[in-house]
Amino acid sequence: MTGATGADQPETTVIRRAGEHALLVETGALEVSHRLDALLRADRPAGVTEIVPGPATVLVVAPGADPLRLRSLLSLLARAACAPGAETSVPERTVTVPVVYDGADLAEVAALTGLTPQEVVDRHTRRELVAGWLGFAPGFAYLTGLDPVLHVPRLSTPRTSVPAGAVAIAGPYSAVYPAASPGGWRLLGRSPLPVWDATADPPAVLTPGTRVRFRAVPG
Amino acid sequence: MIEVLASGPYATVQDLGRPGYGHLGVPRSGAADAPSLRLANRLVGNPEGAAGIELTFGGCHLGFSAGAWVAVTGAPCPVELLVPGSAPRRLPGPAGPRPDPGAEHLRNTRAGMCAPFWVPAGGRVRLGTPTAGLRTYLAVRGGVDVPPVLGSRSTDSLSGLGPAPLAPGRLLPVGPALTLPQITVDAAPPRPVTSRVLRVLPGPRDDWFAPGATAALCAGPYEVSQDSNRVGVRLRGAALERVRGGELPSEGVVAGALQVPPDGQPIVFLADHPPTGGYPVIAVLTPADLPRAAQLRPGDTVRFRL
Numbered sequence: 465m466t467g468a469t470g471a472d473q474p475e476t477t478v479i480r481r482a483g484e485h486a487l488l489v490e491t492g493a494l495e496v497s498h499r500l501d502a503l504l505r506a507d508r509p510a511g512v513t514e515i516v517p518g519p520a521t522v523l524v525v526a527p528g529a530d531p532l533r534l535r536s537l538l539s540l541l542a543r544a545a546c547a548p549g550a551e552t553s554v555p556e557r558t559v560t561v562p563v564v565y566d567g568a569d570l571a572e573v574a575a576l577t578g579l580t581p582q583e584v585v586d587r588h589t590r591r592e593l594v595a596g597w598l599g600f601a602p603g604f605a606y607l608t609g610l611d612p613v614l615h616v617p618r619l620s621t622p623r624t625s626v627p628a629g630a631v632a633i634a635g636p637y638s639a640v641y642p643a644a645s646p647g648g649w650r651l652l653g654r655s656p657l658p659v660w661d662a663t664a665d666p667p668a669v670l671t672p673g674t675r676v677r678f679r680a681v682p683g
Numbered sequence: 684m685i686e687v688l689a690s691g692p693y694a695t696v697q698d699l700g701r702p703g704y705g706h707l708g709v710p711r712s713g714a715a716d717a718p719s720l721r722l723a724n725r726l727v728g729n730p731e732g733a734a735g736i737e738l739t740f741g742g743c744h745l746g747f748s749a750g751a752w753v754a755v756t757g758a759p760c761p762v763e764l765l766v767p768g769s770a771p772r773r774l775p776g777p778a779g780p781r782p783d784p785g786a787e788h789l790r791n792t793r794a795g796m797c798a799p800f801w802v803p804a805g806g807r808v809r810l811g812t813p814t815a816g817l818r819t820y821l822a823v824r825g826g827v828d829v830p831p832v833l834g835s836r837s838t839d840s841l842s843g844l845g846p847a848p849l850a851p852g853r854l855l856p857v858g859p860a861l862t863l864p865q866i867t868v869d870a871a872p873p874r875p876v877t878s879r880v881l882r883v884l885p886g887p888r889d890d891w892f893a894p895g896a897t898a899a900l901c902a903g904p905y906e907v908s909q910d911s912n913r914v915g916v917r918l919r920g921a922a923l924e925r926v927r928g929g930e931l932p933s934e935g936v937v938a939g940a941l942q943v944p945p946d947g948q949p950i951v952f953l954a955d956h957p958p959t960g961g962y963p964v965i966a967v968l969t970p971a972d973l974p975r976a977a978q979l980r981p982g983d984t985v986r987f988r989l
Binding site: 480481482483484485486488501513514515516517518519520521522523525527597598599600601602603604605606643662666667668671672 | 702703704705706707708709711832833842843844884886887888932933934935936937939940957958959964967968969970
Protein backbone atom coordinates (compact mmCIF):
# COMPACT_ATOMS: atom_id res chain seq x y z
CA MET A 465 0.00 0.00 0.00
CA THR A 466 1.36 3.42 -0.85
CA GLY A 467 1.46 6.05 1.82
CA ALA A 468 -0.13 9.30 0.68
CA THR A 469 0.60 11.43 3.68
CA GLY A 470 3.69 13.05 2.19
CA ALA A 471 4.40 15.87 -0.23
CA ASP A 472 3.30 13.85 -3.26
CA GLN A 473 -0.31 14.85 -2.58
CA PRO A 474 -1.65 17.41 -5.03
CA GLU A 475 -2.53 20.82 -3.65
CA THR A 476 -6.21 20.46 -4.41
CA THR A 477 -8.22 17.30 -4.03
CA VAL A 478 -10.03 16.07 -7.11
CA ILE A 479 -13.74 15.88 -6.37
CA ARG A 480 -15.89 14.39 -9.10
CA ARG A 481 -19.59 14.73 -9.54
CA ALA A 482 -21.53 11.44 -9.42
CA GLY A 483 -24.92 12.69 -10.56
CA GLU A 484 -26.88 15.52 -8.96
CA HIS A 485 -26.85 14.07 -5.47
CA ALA A 486 -23.35 12.72 -4.88
CA LEU A 487 -19.68 13.65 -4.96
CA LEU A 488 -16.76 11.27 -5.38
CA VAL A 489 -13.64 12.44 -3.54
CA GLU A 490 -10.32 11.16 -4.90
CA THR A 491 -8.20 10.29 -1.88
CA GLY A 492 -5.51 8.40 -3.78
CA ALA A 493 -4.93 5.97 -0.91
CA LEU A 494 -6.91 3.70 1.37
CA GLU A 495 -5.60 5.25 4.62
CA VAL A 496 -6.71 8.67 3.43
CA SER A 497 -10.13 7.22 2.53
CA HIS A 498 -10.43 5.84 6.06
CA ARG A 499 -9.44 9.12 7.67
CA LEU A 500 -11.85 11.12 5.52
CA ASP A 501 -14.57 8.55 6.25
CA ALA A 502 -13.92 8.89 10.00
CA LEU A 503 -13.94 12.70 9.85
CA LEU A 504 -17.26 12.67 7.97
CA ARG A 505 -18.86 10.18 10.36
CA ALA A 506 -17.65 12.04 13.45
CA ASP A 507 -19.35 15.24 12.29
CA ARG A 508 -21.73 14.26 9.51
CA PRO A 509 -22.56 17.23 7.27
CA ALA A 510 -26.27 18.03 6.92
CA GLY A 511 -28.02 16.12 4.14
CA VAL A 512 -25.41 13.34 3.85
CA THR A 513 -27.10 9.90 3.65
CA GLU A 514 -24.23 7.64 2.54
CA ILE A 515 -20.45 7.70 3.01
CA VAL A 516 -18.78 4.88 1.09
CA PRO A 517 -14.98 4.59 1.31
CA GLY A 518 -13.05 2.76 -1.39
CA PRO A 519 -9.33 2.05 -1.97
CA ALA A 520 -8.77 5.45 -3.57
CA THR A 521 -12.04 7.34 -3.17
CA VAL A 522 -14.85 8.25 -0.80
CA LEU A 523 -18.36 8.54 -2.24
CA VAL A 524 -20.56 11.03 -0.41
CA VAL A 525 -24.28 10.89 -1.21
CA ALA A 526 -26.16 13.98 -0.08
CA PRO A 527 -29.55 14.49 -1.74
CA GLY A 528 -30.41 17.35 0.61
CA ALA A 529 -27.13 19.27 0.61
CA ASP A 530 -26.01 22.40 -1.21
CA PRO A 531 -23.48 20.87 -3.63
CA LEU A 532 -21.15 23.87 -3.67
CA ARG A 533 -20.92 24.09 0.12
CA LEU A 534 -20.49 20.33 0.40
CA ARG A 535 -17.75 20.39 -2.21
CA SER A 536 -15.74 23.04 -0.38
CA LEU A 537 -16.23 21.26 2.95
CA LEU A 538 -15.07 17.94 1.43
CA SER A 539 -12.06 19.68 -0.06
CA LEU A 540 -11.06 20.98 3.39
CA LEU A 541 -11.66 17.63 5.09
CA ALA A 542 -9.76 15.74 2.39
CA ARG A 543 -6.78 18.02 2.91
CA ALA A 544 -6.96 17.41 6.66
CA ALA A 545 -7.13 13.66 6.02
CA CYS A 546 -3.99 13.88 3.88
CA ALA A 547 -2.01 15.98 6.33
CA PRO A 548 0.99 14.41 8.07
CA GLY A 549 -0.01 13.20 11.53
CA ALA A 550 -3.66 12.96 10.58
CA GLU A 551 -3.61 9.25 11.37
CA THR A 552 -3.70 9.97 15.09
CA SER A 553 -7.23 11.34 14.78
CA VAL A 554 -8.76 8.03 13.73
CA PRO A 555 -9.93 5.77 16.55
CA GLU A 556 -8.49 2.32 16.04
CA ARG A 557 -10.46 -0.85 16.45
CA THR A 558 -8.91 -4.30 16.43
CA VAL A 559 -10.79 -7.57 15.96
CA THR A 560 -9.24 -10.99 16.46
CA VAL A 561 -10.76 -13.57 14.14
CA PRO A 562 -10.35 -17.18 15.31
CA VAL A 563 -9.83 -19.60 12.41
CA VAL A 564 -9.91 -23.37 12.13
CA TYR A 565 -7.42 -23.84 9.30
CA ASP A 566 -8.94 -26.87 7.56
CA GLY A 567 -10.02 -25.19 4.32
CA ALA A 568 -10.55 -27.13 1.11
CA ASP A 569 -7.87 -25.09 -0.70
CA LEU A 570 -5.19 -24.97 2.01
CA ALA A 571 -3.08 -27.70 0.38
CA GLU A 572 -3.39 -26.11 -3.04
CA VAL A 573 -2.43 -22.68 -1.72
CA ALA A 574 0.61 -24.33 -0.11
CA ALA A 575 1.50 -25.90 -3.46
CA LEU A 576 1.00 -22.61 -5.33
CA THR A 577 3.18 -20.66 -2.89
CA GLY A 578 5.83 -23.31 -2.32
CA LEU A 579 5.05 -23.33 1.41
CA THR A 580 3.88 -26.04 3.75
CA PRO A 581 0.26 -25.73 4.95
CA GLN A 582 1.59 -24.74 8.39
CA GLU A 583 3.69 -21.97 6.81
CA VAL A 584 0.59 -20.71 4.98
CA VAL A 585 -1.20 -20.53 8.34
CA ASP A 586 1.77 -18.79 9.94
CA ARG A 587 1.90 -16.15 7.21
CA HIS A 588 -1.87 -15.64 7.36
CA THR A 589 -1.85 -15.12 11.14
CA ARG A 590 1.40 -13.17 11.49
CA ARG A 591 0.38 -9.83 10.00
CA GLU A 592 -2.27 -7.40 11.09
CA LEU A 593 -4.67 -6.78 8.23
CA VAL A 594 -6.99 -3.82 7.72
CA ALA A 595 -10.60 -3.96 6.56
CA GLY A 596 -10.32 -1.78 3.46
CA TRP A 597 -13.87 -1.53 2.21
CA LEU A 598 -16.96 -3.68 1.97
CA GLY A 599 -18.70 -4.97 -1.11
CA PHE A 600 -19.84 -8.14 -2.86
CA ALA A 601 -22.27 -8.93 -0.01
CA PRO A 602 -23.44 -7.30 3.23
CA GLY A 603 -20.59 -7.54 5.72
CA PHE A 604 -18.01 -8.80 3.18
CA ALA A 605 -14.82 -6.86 3.96
CA TYR A 606 -11.82 -6.78 1.65
CA LEU A 607 -8.96 -7.24 4.12
CA THR A 608 -5.79 -5.54 2.94
CA GLY A 609 -2.17 -6.03 3.97
CA LEU A 610 -1.97 -9.75 3.20
CA ASP A 611 1.56 -11.18 3.08
CA PRO A 612 2.59 -10.87 -0.61
CA VAL A 613 3.77 -14.50 -0.59
CA LEU A 614 0.10 -15.47 -0.16
CA HIS A 615 -1.11 -13.55 -3.21
CA VAL A 616 -2.71 -16.31 -5.29
CA PRO A 617 -5.20 -16.02 -8.14
CA ARG A 618 -8.90 -16.69 -7.68
CA LEU A 619 -10.25 -20.10 -8.60
CA SER A 620 -10.78 -20.40 -12.34
CA THR A 621 -14.26 -21.80 -11.65
CA PRO A 622 -16.00 -20.22 -8.64
CA ARG A 623 -17.79 -22.49 -6.19
CA THR A 624 -21.57 -22.29 -6.36
CA SER A 625 -21.71 -22.19 -2.58
CA VAL A 626 -19.20 -21.14 0.04
CA PRO A 627 -20.39 -21.51 3.65
CA ALA A 628 -20.79 -18.59 6.05
CA GLY A 629 -17.63 -18.10 8.08
CA ALA A 630 -15.29 -19.37 5.36
CA VAL A 631 -11.90 -17.65 5.57
CA ALA A 632 -10.39 -17.16 2.14
CA ILE A 633 -7.76 -15.37 0.10
CA ALA A 634 -7.58 -14.08 -3.48
CA GLY A 635 -5.10 -11.69 -5.05
CA PRO A 636 -3.90 -9.21 -2.42
CA TYR A 637 -6.95 -9.72 -0.16
CA SER A 638 -8.30 -11.98 2.52
CA ALA A 639 -11.94 -12.18 3.63
CA VAL A 640 -14.41 -13.88 5.94
CA TYR A 641 -17.61 -14.86 4.10
CA PRO A 642 -20.45 -13.25 6.10
CA ALA A 643 -23.12 -15.59 4.71
CA ALA A 644 -23.32 -18.57 2.40
CA SER A 645 -22.84 -17.39 -1.19
CA PRO A 646 -21.14 -18.34 -4.43
CA GLY A 647 -17.44 -17.53 -4.29
CA GLY A 648 -14.20 -17.79 -6.22
CA TRP A 649 -11.73 -17.20 -3.40
CA ARG A 650 -9.45 -19.94 -2.07
CA LEU A 651 -10.62 -21.36 1.25
CA LEU A 652 -8.03 -21.58 4.03
CA GLY A 653 -10.40 -22.35 6.90
CA ARG A 654 -13.50 -21.30 8.78
CA SER A 655 -14.20 -18.93 11.62
CA PRO A 656 -16.78 -19.40 14.38
CA LEU A 657 -16.97 -15.60 14.70
CA PRO A 658 -20.07 -14.30 12.91
CA VAL A 659 -19.03 -11.21 10.96
CA TRP A 660 -22.59 -10.22 9.99
CA ASP A 661 -25.69 -9.90 12.16
CA ALA A 662 -28.53 -7.84 10.70
CA THR A 663 -29.97 -7.32 14.19
CA ALA A 664 -26.73 -5.89 15.65
CA ASP A 665 -25.55 -2.28 15.52
CA PRO A 666 -23.42 -2.07 13.50
CA PRO A 667 -24.48 -5.23 11.66
CA ALA A 668 -20.97 -5.78 10.25
CA VAL A 669 -18.04 -6.63 12.52
CA LEU A 670 -15.32 -5.79 10.00
CA THR A 671 -16.09 -2.13 9.27
CA PRO A 672 -13.76 -0.03 7.09
CA GLY A 673 -10.53 0.74 8.93
CA THR A 674 -10.89 -2.10 11.47
CA ARG A 675 -7.61 -3.88 12.19
CA VAL A 676 -7.90 -7.63 11.87
CA ARG A 677 -5.77 -10.37 13.34
CA PHE A 678 -6.37 -14.02 12.42
CA ARG A 679 -5.62 -16.59 15.17
CA ALA A 680 -5.41 -20.34 14.58
CA VAL A 681 -7.70 -22.36 16.84
CA PRO A 682 -8.23 -26.13 17.00
CA GLY A 683 -11.20 -27.50 15.09
CA MET B 684 -54.15 -9.64 6.61
CA ILE B 685 -53.64 -9.78 2.86
CA GLU B 686 -53.40 -13.18 1.21
CA VAL B 687 -51.40 -13.48 -1.97
CA LEU B 688 -53.58 -15.50 -4.38
CA ALA B 689 -51.30 -14.89 -7.37
CA SER B 690 -48.10 -12.86 -7.46
CA GLY B 691 -47.67 -12.28 -11.17
CA PRO B 692 -44.20 -12.60 -12.73
CA TYR B 693 -42.37 -10.99 -9.78
CA ALA B 694 -43.72 -9.08 -6.82
CA THR B 695 -41.99 -7.88 -3.67
CA VAL B 696 -42.63 -5.82 -0.57
CA GLN B 697 -40.90 -2.44 -0.89
CA ASP B 698 -40.56 0.74 1.14
CA LEU B 699 -37.90 3.40 0.63
CA GLY B 700 -35.03 1.02 1.39
CA ARG B 701 -32.02 0.98 3.72
CA PRO B 702 -30.00 4.14 3.16
CA GLY B 703 -26.82 4.59 5.18
CA TYR B 704 -25.39 1.07 5.02
CA GLY B 705 -23.52 1.30 1.71
CA HIS B 706 -20.15 1.24 3.50
CA LEU B 707 -21.12 -2.14 5.00
CA GLY B 708 -21.87 -3.63 1.58
CA VAL B 709 -25.64 -3.26 1.91
CA PRO B 710 -27.56 -2.08 -1.18
CA ARG B 711 -30.07 0.71 -0.55
CA SER B 712 -32.89 -1.28 -2.19
CA GLY B 713 -36.45 0.12 -1.84
CA ALA B 714 -39.06 0.85 -4.50
CA ALA B 715 -37.44 1.02 -7.94
CA ASP B 716 -39.89 3.82 -8.85
CA ALA B 717 -39.92 5.55 -5.46
CA PRO B 718 -42.18 8.50 -6.47
CA SER B 719 -44.93 6.03 -7.43
CA LEU B 720 -44.75 4.26 -4.06
CA ARG B 721 -44.74 7.62 -2.24
CA LEU B 722 -47.83 8.70 -4.18
CA ALA B 723 -49.68 5.44 -3.44
CA ASN B 724 -48.93 5.92 0.26
CA ARG B 725 -50.11 9.55 0.26
CA LEU B 726 -53.35 8.50 -1.39
CA VAL B 727 -54.22 6.20 1.52
CA GLY B 728 -52.96 8.55 4.22
CA ASN B 729 -49.79 6.58 4.98
CA PRO B 730 -46.39 8.07 5.65
CA GLU B 731 -44.61 8.11 2.26
CA GLY B 732 -42.11 5.50 3.44
CA ALA B 733 -44.66 2.83 4.41
CA ALA B 734 -44.16 -0.57 2.82
CA GLY B 735 -46.30 -1.47 -0.18
CA ILE B 736 -46.19 -4.05 -2.94
CA GLU B 737 -44.12 -3.61 -6.10
CA LEU B 738 -45.41 -5.63 -9.05
CA THR B 739 -43.40 -6.42 -12.14
CA PHE B 740 -45.65 -6.75 -15.20
CA GLY B 741 -48.77 -6.76 -12.98
CA GLY B 742 -50.65 -10.01 -12.75
CA CYS B 743 -51.21 -9.93 -9.00
CA HIS B 744 -54.32 -11.15 -7.16
CA LEU B 745 -54.78 -10.33 -3.48
CA GLY B 746 -57.44 -11.32 -0.94
CA PHE B 747 -58.30 -9.08 2.04
CA SER B 748 -59.50 -10.71 5.26
CA ALA B 749 -60.27 -7.29 6.77
CA GLY B 750 -61.48 -4.15 5.03
CA ALA B 751 -58.77 -1.76 3.90
CA TRP B 752 -58.15 1.37 1.86
CA VAL B 753 -55.94 0.65 -1.12
CA ALA B 754 -54.35 2.73 -3.89
CA VAL B 755 -52.58 1.59 -7.04
CA THR B 756 -49.98 3.72 -8.85
CA GLY B 757 -47.08 3.36 -11.26
CA ALA B 758 -47.37 1.40 -14.50
CA PRO B 759 -51.08 1.73 -15.39
CA CYS B 760 -52.95 -1.58 -15.42
CA PRO B 761 -56.56 -2.77 -15.16
CA VAL B 762 -57.69 -2.81 -11.51
CA GLU B 763 -60.56 -5.14 -10.64
CA LEU B 764 -62.20 -5.01 -7.25
CA LEU B 765 -64.16 -8.12 -6.35
CA VAL B 766 -66.47 -7.58 -3.39
CA PRO B 767 -68.62 -10.16 -1.59
CA GLY B 768 -72.12 -10.12 -3.08
CA SER B 769 -75.27 -9.76 -0.96
CA ALA B 770 -75.35 -13.46 -0.27
CA PRO B 771 -78.10 -14.27 2.26
CA ARG B 772 -77.34 -14.46 5.96
CA ARG B 773 -73.71 -13.43 5.66
CA LEU B 774 -72.66 -12.12 9.02
CA PRO B 775 -70.52 -8.98 9.20
CA GLY B 776 -67.02 -10.29 8.70
CA PRO B 777 -64.74 -10.53 11.70
CA ALA B 778 -61.24 -9.20 11.16
CA GLY B 779 -59.56 -12.52 10.68
CA PRO B 780 -59.05 -15.18 8.04
CA ARG B 781 -62.32 -16.63 6.82
CA PRO B 782 -63.25 -19.52 4.59
CA ASP B 783 -62.71 -18.64 0.94
CA PRO B 784 -66.05 -17.18 -0.15
CA GLY B 785 -65.44 -18.42 -3.69
CA ALA B 786 -65.33 -16.29 -6.77
CA GLU B 787 -69.01 -16.95 -7.61
CA HIS B 788 -70.06 -14.94 -4.58
CA LEU B 789 -67.91 -11.96 -5.54
CA ARG B 790 -69.29 -9.02 -7.44
CA ASN B 791 -66.89 -7.50 -9.90
CA THR B 792 -66.55 -3.75 -9.79
CA ARG B 793 -63.88 -1.60 -11.35
CA ALA B 794 -61.45 0.53 -9.47
CA GLY B 795 -58.98 2.96 -10.93
CA MET B 796 -55.34 3.87 -10.78
CA CYS B 797 -54.12 6.72 -8.61
CA ALA B 798 -57.27 6.91 -6.47
CA PRO B 799 -57.93 5.40 -3.05
CA PHE B 800 -60.67 2.77 -2.91
CA TRP B 801 -62.18 0.70 -0.12
CA VAL B 802 -61.81 -3.07 -0.19
CA PRO B 803 -64.34 -4.67 2.14
CA ALA B 804 -63.52 -7.72 4.24
CA GLY B 805 -63.51 -10.76 1.99
CA GLY B 806 -62.85 -8.59 -1.06
CA ARG B 807 -60.16 -9.16 -3.62
CA VAL B 808 -58.04 -6.94 -5.82
CA ARG B 809 -56.89 -8.22 -9.16
CA LEU B 810 -54.34 -6.29 -11.21
CA GLY B 811 -53.90 -6.98 -14.91
CA THR B 812 -50.94 -6.47 -17.22
CA PRO B 813 -49.79 -2.86 -17.50
CA THR B 814 -50.50 -1.05 -20.74
CA ALA B 815 -47.28 0.95 -20.39
CA GLY B 816 -44.33 0.84 -18.03
CA LEU B 817 -43.20 -2.12 -15.96
CA ARG B 818 -43.72 -1.64 -12.22
CA THR B 819 -47.06 -1.07 -10.49
CA TYR B 820 -47.35 -0.18 -6.79
CA LEU B 821 -50.10 -1.07 -4.36
CA ALA B 822 -50.32 0.69 -1.02
CA VAL B 823 -52.64 -0.33 1.80
CA ARG B 824 -53.64 2.04 4.58
CA GLY B 825 -51.55 1.01 7.57
CA GLY B 826 -48.75 -0.34 5.37
CA VAL B 827 -47.55 -3.90 4.83
CA ASP B 828 -46.28 -4.82 8.29
CA VAL B 829 -43.69 -7.55 7.74
CA PRO B 830 -40.72 -7.44 10.16
CA PRO B 831 -38.13 -4.83 9.16
CA VAL B 832 -34.48 -5.72 8.54
CA LEU B 833 -32.01 -2.86 9.12
CA GLY B 834 -34.94 -0.47 9.35
CA SER B 835 -36.57 -1.51 6.08
CA ARG B 836 -39.19 -4.01 4.91
CA SER B 837 -37.82 -4.05 1.35
CA THR B 838 -36.83 -7.20 -0.46
CA ASP B 839 -33.28 -6.74 -1.68
CA SER B 840 -32.93 -9.02 -4.69
CA LEU B 841 -29.13 -8.70 -4.74
CA SER B 842 -28.20 -9.48 -1.13
CA GLY B 843 -31.32 -11.40 -0.08
CA LEU B 844 -32.07 -9.07 2.85
CA GLY B 845 -35.73 -8.53 3.69
CA PRO B 846 -38.78 -10.67 3.00
CA ALA B 847 -38.87 -13.30 0.25
CA PRO B 848 -40.60 -12.33 -3.01
CA LEU B 849 -44.37 -12.86 -2.89
CA ALA B 850 -45.72 -16.30 -3.68
CA PRO B 851 -49.26 -17.71 -3.66
CA GLY B 852 -50.46 -18.51 -0.14
CA ARG B 853 -48.28 -15.90 1.52
CA LEU B 854 -50.03 -13.83 4.21
CA LEU B 855 -49.02 -10.19 4.59
CA PRO B 856 -49.97 -8.42 7.83
CA VAL B 857 -51.33 -4.88 7.58
CA GLY B 858 -50.23 -2.28 10.12
CA PRO B 859 -52.59 -0.28 12.32
CA ALA B 860 -54.37 2.62 10.63
CA LEU B 861 -56.11 4.20 13.64
CA THR B 862 -53.59 6.96 14.21
CA LEU B 863 -53.09 7.82 10.54
CA PRO B 864 -54.40 11.11 9.16
CA GLN B 865 -57.66 11.08 7.22
CA ILE B 866 -57.61 10.40 3.52
CA THR B 867 -58.02 13.78 1.88
CA VAL B 868 -57.23 13.13 -1.78
CA ASP B 869 -59.85 11.71 -4.17
CA ALA B 870 -57.50 11.04 -7.04
CA ALA B 871 -54.09 12.09 -8.30
CA PRO B 872 -53.78 13.26 -11.91
CA PRO B 873 -52.38 10.44 -14.03
CA ARG B 874 -48.89 11.09 -15.32
CA PRO B 875 -46.65 9.21 -17.71
CA VAL B 876 -44.47 6.86 -15.66
CA THR B 877 -41.72 6.36 -18.20
CA SER B 878 -39.87 8.25 -20.88
CA ARG B 879 -37.91 7.23 -23.95
CA VAL B 880 -35.45 10.06 -23.38
CA LEU B 881 -33.46 10.09 -20.15
CA ARG B 882 -31.21 12.94 -19.07
CA VAL B 883 -27.72 12.26 -17.74
CA LEU B 884 -24.89 14.16 -16.13
CA PRO B 885 -21.46 13.07 -17.39
CA GLY B 886 -19.01 11.44 -14.98
CA PRO B 887 -17.63 10.58 -12.58
CA ARG B 888 -15.42 8.42 -14.86
CA ASP B 889 -16.16 9.80 -18.34
CA ASP B 890 -12.39 10.39 -18.69
CA TRP B 891 -11.92 6.60 -18.91
CA PHE B 892 -13.69 6.63 -22.27
CA ALA B 893 -12.79 7.68 -25.80
CA PRO B 894 -13.55 11.37 -26.54
CA GLY B 895 -16.64 10.50 -28.56
CA ALA B 896 -18.08 8.02 -26.05
CA THR B 897 -20.48 10.40 -24.29
CA ALA B 898 -21.68 11.60 -27.72
CA ALA B 899 -22.12 7.97 -28.78
CA LEU B 900 -24.14 7.31 -25.62
CA CYS B 901 -26.41 10.24 -26.44
CA ALA B 902 -26.69 9.32 -30.14
CA GLY B 903 -28.41 6.06 -29.17
CA PRO B 904 -30.82 4.41 -29.34
CA TYR B 905 -30.28 1.65 -26.77
CA GLU B 906 -32.55 -1.33 -26.38
CA VAL B 907 -33.53 -2.68 -22.95
CA SER B 908 -32.35 -6.26 -22.59
CA GLN B 909 -34.36 -9.20 -21.21
CA ASP B 910 -31.95 -9.75 -18.34
CA SER B 911 -32.80 -6.42 -16.70
CA ASN B 912 -34.00 -6.56 -13.09
CA ARG B 913 -34.09 -4.52 -9.89
CA VAL B 914 -30.28 -4.38 -9.87
CA GLY B 915 -30.03 -2.70 -13.24
CA VAL B 916 -31.38 -2.05 -16.71
CA ARG B 917 -29.05 -3.75 -19.15
CA LEU B 918 -28.84 -1.94 -22.48
CA ARG B 919 -27.78 -2.98 -25.94
CA GLY B 920 -26.58 -0.46 -28.49
CA ALA B 921 -23.42 1.34 -29.60
CA ALA B 922 -20.49 0.05 -27.53
CA LEU B 923 -18.83 2.76 -25.44
CA GLU B 924 -15.13 2.61 -26.09
CA ARG B 925 -12.64 2.92 -23.26
CA VAL B 926 -9.27 4.60 -23.66
CA ARG B 927 -7.86 3.72 -20.26
CA GLY B 928 -6.85 0.14 -19.75
CA GLY B 929 -6.40 -1.63 -16.47
CA GLU B 930 -8.80 -1.93 -13.60
CA LEU B 931 -10.56 0.85 -11.79
CA PRO B 932 -10.13 0.42 -8.04
CA SER B 933 -13.50 -0.48 -6.54
CA GLU B 934 -15.47 2.66 -5.66
CA GLY B 935 -18.87 3.72 -4.38
CA VAL B 936 -21.60 4.01 -7.00
CA VAL B 937 -25.03 5.65 -6.93
CA ALA B 938 -28.43 4.61 -8.22
CA GLY B 939 -28.84 5.88 -11.76
CA ALA B 940 -25.16 5.33 -12.57
CA LEU B 941 -24.43 4.08 -16.10
CA GLN B 942 -21.72 1.53 -15.41
CA VAL B 943 -19.83 0.23 -18.44
CA PRO B 944 -18.34 -3.28 -18.29
CA PRO B 945 -15.59 -4.28 -20.73
CA ASP B 946 -18.10 -5.15 -23.49
CA GLY B 947 -19.01 -1.45 -23.68
CA GLN B 948 -22.76 -2.00 -23.14
CA PRO B 949 -24.01 0.25 -20.32
CA ILE B 950 -26.02 -0.90 -17.31
CA VAL B 951 -28.26 1.62 -15.53
CA PHE B 952 -28.11 0.86 -11.82
CA LEU B 953 -31.49 0.65 -10.07
CA ALA B 954 -32.49 0.23 -6.41
CA ASP B 955 -30.71 -3.08 -5.67
CA HIS B 956 -27.39 -2.08 -7.26
CA PRO B 957 -24.19 -3.12 -5.46
CA PRO B 958 -22.93 -0.22 -3.32
CA THR B 959 -19.44 -0.45 -4.83
CA GLY B 960 -18.35 -1.28 -8.35
CA GLY B 961 -15.19 -1.85 -10.32
CA TYR B 962 -16.27 -0.70 -13.77
CA PRO B 963 -16.16 2.97 -14.75
CA VAL B 964 -19.35 5.03 -14.63
CA ILE B 965 -19.63 7.21 -17.74
CA ALA B 966 -22.68 9.20 -16.62
CA VAL B 967 -25.46 9.31 -14.02
CA LEU B 968 -29.17 9.80 -14.63
CA THR B 969 -30.82 12.91 -13.24
CA PRO B 970 -32.83 12.07 -10.08
CA ALA B 971 -36.11 12.78 -11.92
CA ASP B 972 -35.28 10.25 -14.64
CA LEU B 973 -34.17 7.38 -12.35
CA PRO B 974 -37.76 6.24 -11.62
CA ARG B 975 -38.54 6.54 -15.34
CA ALA B 976 -35.64 4.21 -16.12
CA ALA B 977 -37.13 1.74 -13.61
CA GLN B 978 -40.29 1.67 -15.71
CA LEU B 979 -38.55 0.60 -18.95
CA ARG B 980 -39.56 -2.82 -20.26
CA PRO B 981 -37.37 -5.34 -22.01
CA GLY B 982 -37.50 -4.49 -25.71
CA ASP B 983 -38.10 -0.75 -25.15
CA THR B 984 -35.67 1.63 -26.81
CA VAL B 985 -34.30 4.60 -24.96
CA ARG B 986 -32.12 7.60 -25.71
CA PHE B 987 -29.90 9.65 -23.42
CA ARG B 988 -29.50 13.40 -23.42
CA LEU B 989 -26.96 15.57 -21.59
